[in-house]
Amino acid sequence: MGGRYKCYGCFSLFNHSRVTTIEKFINTFLALYYMKIFKKNTKKVVVIGMGYVGFPLACSIAKNKNYEVCGYDIDESKINKVKNKISPVEDEQAEKDIKKVKINATTNPDIMIGAKYIIICVPTPVDKNKNPDLTPIIKTTETILRYLEKGQSIILESTVNPGVSEENVLPILEKTGLVGGKDFELSHCPERINPGDKKWNVYNIPRNIGSLTIEGNKRVADFYRSFINAEINEVSSLKAAESTKIIENAFRDINIAFVNELAQSFDKMGINLDEVIKGASNKPYAFMPHYPGCGVGGHCIPVDPYYLIQRAKKSGFDHKLLKIARKVNTNMPRYTVMKLVSALKEKGINICGANIGLLGLSYKANIGDMRESPALEIRELLKKLGANILSCDPHCNGNADAKINDILEHCVGVVLATDHDHFLEIDDWKSVEVIIDGRNCLNKDKILNSNIVYQGIGLGA
Ligand SMILES: NC(=O)c1ccc[n+]([C@@H]2O[C@H](COP(=O)([O-])OP(=O)(O)OC[C@H]3O[C@@H](n4cnc5c(N)ncnc54)[C@H](O)[C@@H]3O)[C@@H](O)[C@H]2O)c1
Numbered sequence: 001m002g003g004r005y006k007c008y009g010c011f012s013l014f015n016h017s018r019v020t021t022i023e024k025f026i027n028t029f030l031a032l033y034y035m036k037i038f039k040k041n042t043k044k045v046v047v048i049g050m051g052y053v054g055f056p057l058a059c060s061i062a063k064n065k066n067y068e069v070c071g072y073d074i075d076e077s078k079i080n081k082v083k084n085k086i087s088p089v090e091d092e093q094a095e096k097d098i099k100k101v102k103i104n105a106t107t108n109p110d111i112m113i114g115a116k117y118i119i120i121c122v123p124t125p126v127d128k129n130k131n132p133d134l135t136p137i138i139k140t141t142e143t144i145l146r147y148l149e150k151g152q153s154i155i156l157e158s159t160v161n162p163g164v165s166e167e168n169v170l171p172i173l174e175k176t177g178l179v180g181g182k183d184f185e186l187s188h189c190p191e192r193i194n195p196g197d198k199k200w201n202v203y204n205i206p207r208n209i210g211s212l213t214i215e216g217n218k219r220v221a222d223f224y225r226s227f228i229n230a231e232i233n234e235v236s237s238l239k240a241a242e243s244t245k246i247i248e249n250a251f252r253d254i255n256i257a258f259v260n261e262l263a264q265s266f267d268k269m270g271i272n273l274d275e276v277i278k279g280a281s282n283k284p285y286a287f288m289p290h291y292p293g294c295g296v297g298g299h300c301i302p303v304d305p306y307y308l309i310q311r312a313k314k315s316g317f318d319h320k321l322l323k324i325a326r327k328v329n330t331n332m333p334r335y336t337v338m339k340l341v342s343a344l345k346e347k348g349i350n351i352c353g354a355n356i357g358l359l360g361l362s363y364k365a366n367i368g369d370m371r372e373s374p375a376l377e378i379r380e381l382l383k384k385l386g387a388n389i390l391s392c393d394p395h396c397n398g399n400a401d402a403k404i405n406d407i408l409e410h411c412v413g414v415v416l417a418t419d420h421d422h423f424l425e426i427d428d429w430k431s432v433e434v435i436i437d438g439r440n441c442l443n444k445d446k447i448l449n450s451n452i453v454y455q456g457i458g459l460g461a
Contacts, residue, residue: 042068043116048140050078050105052089052299052369053157053191054121056202059097064227071105072112079105090367090395093201112147117223119155120144121191125303130326132161132307134168141172148176153185153220159245159300160188161307165238170212185216188238189224190245196367206231210241249304250322255290256301257325260332263292263458273458274440292458294336294417294438295374296329297363302372333377336415336438336457341385343434343453344413352386357407357432360418361393361400365439368395375417378438382415394422408432416442 043066047058050073062069073079078088082105087095104111112118122136137158144154154173156165165188170180180186189209193202207224209232211217217234224232235241259273266273273292281289296302305326309319341351363373370376375391382389390402390411404422407414408430416423419439426442429435429452435442440456447454455461 042066044068044070044114045117045119046070046072046112046115047119047121048072048144049121049123049158050075050082050088051121051123052091052195053193054119055082055087055089056091056094056097056193057119057121057157057191058103059094059101060202061227062101062103063097066226069101069103070111070115071103072107072109073105074107076107079107089195090369091195091201092198093203109143109147112144114149115147115152117153117155117220118144118147119157121157123299124158124160124307125299126306130306132310134160134164137164138168138172141169145172145176148173148178148184150178150183153187153216153223155187155189155220157189157191159190159249159304159307160242161246161311162239162242163311164242166212181212181216185211185213185220186238187211187217187220188241189220190241192245192248195369196364203228204230206233208233208235208241208244210235210238212238246304246308249300250308250325252290253296253301253305253329254321254325255288256292256296257328259290259292259458260335261328264335266458266460270460272460274456291440293332293374293440294378294415294436294457295332297371297373297375298369299371302326302329332457333374334381336374336417336436337378337381337385339455339457340382340413340415340434340436343436343455346453347412347433349412349433351382351413354387354413355411356382356387356389357402357411357414358382358389358391359393359404359407359414359416359423360420361391361396362418362420365419366395366421368393368397370396370399373417374438378415378417387413393418393420395420 045061045067047054050071058069058071061067071082081088082103085098087098120137120140122140124137125133127133156169165186170186174180178184187209189207192205194200207228209217209221209224211220221232221234263273277289277291280287305322309322312319344351344354358375358379361373361375362368362370379389379391390407391400392402392404392407393400404426411432413434414432415436415438417438419441424441432452434453435447437454437456440459444454
């Protein structure tokens with residue numbers, strides 16, 4: 001465990017009966033010097049998972065010199081990057097932080113020996129049938145089990161449905177014979193990081209935290225307070241903490257589904273939803289703008305609602321609204337492609353055999369994360385319709401097959417799926433005759449001055 005003290009043999013250096021003032025001064029100076037060098041009072045923290053959540057978190061903890069921070073991952077390429085002081089994820093803050101902090105990164109789980117805090121930041125995906133897949137969490141917990149010691153705090157940061165900590169994680173840890181809440185603490189502190197966000201980062205986003213015991217919760221909350229400069233709200237249970245994160249993302253999914261449904265209805269009625277949302281937003285209370293688009297992506301919003309839906313079902317409740325929201329949002333790539341098909345038809349062009357450019361593969365602007373990206377579904381649908389697809393994404397090197405110019409020069413139709421800054425700068429669309437703006441981000445008026453058919457999502461056409 002952390003907090004080991006070395007003995008300070010130097011104290012005897014001037015240990016004779018008559019010491020002068022100078023000798024006393026030197027004695028004190030040396031004692032302080034040796035204390036500084038040998039007194040190892042840091043607590044060991046192991047962060048499991050060097051991804052979008054774990055790596056920025058590890059950096060933020062490492063800034064506090066009271067902690068010796070270790071990063072453990074099964075992905076050797078990520079560990080090598082950390083060792084070479086390169087951020088394994090696109091995160092502006094973490095890219096700067098890693099140059100200044102020390103993280104002992106490894107694929108060897110023995111690093112967990114003697115850790116005071118072990119923080120789990122592994123993925124929580126869904127399988128192909130949209131059922132929660134807890135395999136990464138279970139496997140990680142089974143690894144921790146081998147190193148569990150009295151006095152440790154195990155903290156789950158991955159997003160999970162209410163119940164996972166107590167129903168899935170705790171029983172594995174207690175196989176050691178150690179008792180949760182007595183011998184070790186189990187806490188859940190859901191992460192809220194928003195990759196690519198210039199204002200909100202791991203240092204300033206408030207947190208909620210729940211644990212097995214009130215005392216343990218306070219201890220772990222104080223640990224978070226030592227490196228996060230924002231509110232750390234202690235909630236009364238693990239389930240309450242787990243639920244906060246799930247409802248945040250379900251809330252987003254439902255609201256986005258609402259505007260996506262409005263987009264389809266307003267397209268039929270010829271009403272510009274963008275203008276309507278702007279108007280509704282000047283209500284000083286109760287309205288919160290959400291915007292339609294070609295689909296919802298990332299590792300959170302299109303995934304987390306399924307965790308709640310499935311767990312509630314187990315308890316006998318059917319989340320009808322959440323299921324409908326998911327259905328509306330997963331249909332948006334198809335809606336976008338169908339818009340392209342009919343806009344091309346207006347120009348007398350058949351999609352089968354046409355050169356179609358896909359601008360953007362990642363799920364959101366200016367990052368390269370393609371998990372659950374609607375662009376991938378759009379690409380599949382275009383393929384099925386027989387289009388020749390050229391895809392371009394400056395943030396997803398290796399996954400795209402064209403440059404912006406290739407698309408502008410060779411494609412008759414374009415679907416913009418991601419609002420990367422690069423695409424906003426295009427002002428000569430060259431051979432393009434039809435644009436479907438899946439993020440309503442292009443300068444519509446400028447495009448409409450040319451001979452191009454331009455349509456957004458819910459812009460009334
Ligand atoms: N990405 C986000 O924006 C975000 C925001 C808030 C919360 N979350 C949640 O945080 C969790 C992690 O997400 P992420 O985006 O950081 O995922 P990620 O894929 O970027 O990183 C997870 C890391 O865990 C590693 N890993 C997987 N299994 C492991 C194991 N058994 N042992 C050790 N390492 C293992 C992977 O190799 C990977 O490097 C998820 O539950 C997610 O829902 C993500």
